[in-house]
Amino acid sequence: METRPTTSRSLDAYYHINGDTFEKQYKEVLSGYRRWNEYSHADEWLIFPENVGKRLCIDETSISDGELYTIVSNPEARGREGSLVALVKGVSSNDVIDTLKLIPEDKRSVVEEVTMDLSNSMNLIIRRCFPKAKRTIDRFHVQKLTCDALQEMRIAHRWDAIQADTDAKEEAKEKGEDYQPTTFANGDTQKQLLARSRYLLFKSMDKWTESQKERAAILFDIYPDIKEAYSLTHSLRMIFNKNTVKDAARMSLARWYDKVDNSGFKSFNVIAGTLYEHYDEVLNFFTNRATNAFAESFNAKIKQFRAQLRGVIDIKFFFFRLSKLYA
Structure with a gap:
């Protein structure tokens, strides 16, 4: 069963609490956000090597204020936990390559196919980071x-x-x-x-x-x-x-x-x-007959989550919650 993200304000009517106060308490204390291991670099990059599979998708999406992020996802997770493999700020091939190479080589070597769009930079990223993988254009x-x-x-x-x-x-x-x-x-x-x-x-x-x-x-x-x-x-x-x-x-x-x-x-x-x-x-x-349809669907899930939160104020906290849902 798919997990549906819940906002603090949506609990107001059910539990008769102040949603704004609860949101602050959840963020600062209950969630463990401030103790998150990835906190220092979360707005720049996130990687989850344990989610690497034989087939991956790579795409870009706008998350906040038109800022583009490159997302690597695992379609075998079907949009649930384990879907998010990497998230990197920007679309620069060098930045994405440097980040993905933080994933151990033995993990990257198991990838057999990566689907992508017609971008030359995506092509380069795959060749450098997943040298054994077949590159398939959507x-x-x-x-x-x-x-x-x-x-x-x-x-x-x-x-x-x-x-x-x-x-x-x-x-x-x-x-x-x-x-x-x-x-x-x-x-x-x-x-x-x-x-x-x-x-x-x-x-x-x-x-x-x-x-x-x-x-x-x-x-x-x-x-x-x-x-x-x-x-x-x-x-x-x-x-x-x-x-x-x-x-x-x-x-x-x-x-x-x-x-x-x-x-x-x-x-x-x-x-x-x-x-x-x-x-x-x-x-x-x-x-x-592999396509990048999963990447498009996953991007839509992220945008839907952003819409439920009525936008992104704290990008790190947004990625923290995103990782809890999909990583």
């Missing part, structure tokens, strides 16, 4: 790049449509005529078509509703470049969904690169170049 970060490129194309067309609509209104006004925008068969104007197509472009065709199918048909007929970009995005998604063998995935990605090259889309060519730079790490996904 598929969802890769897919997000293509989705972002597709949405940027839609947004560019929408701005053009807004400008054309504004110009048409001004022209009608000068002529003393009523302005009536053109509507398509589904009732959308051009601006509405581009605005309302946002969500359907994130989904596979087989998950479209009937109205989305109608809207997509109109959109693709008017904007063939969006249709081609959607096809490239969907093709990459299918490579990750359907390929189960690394060699087959390698061939599928090679064909996808050819399609991107033929499309002439600058943004997709940049994405293809990024994937090529991290080719081995991307392909490692097809060995165990």
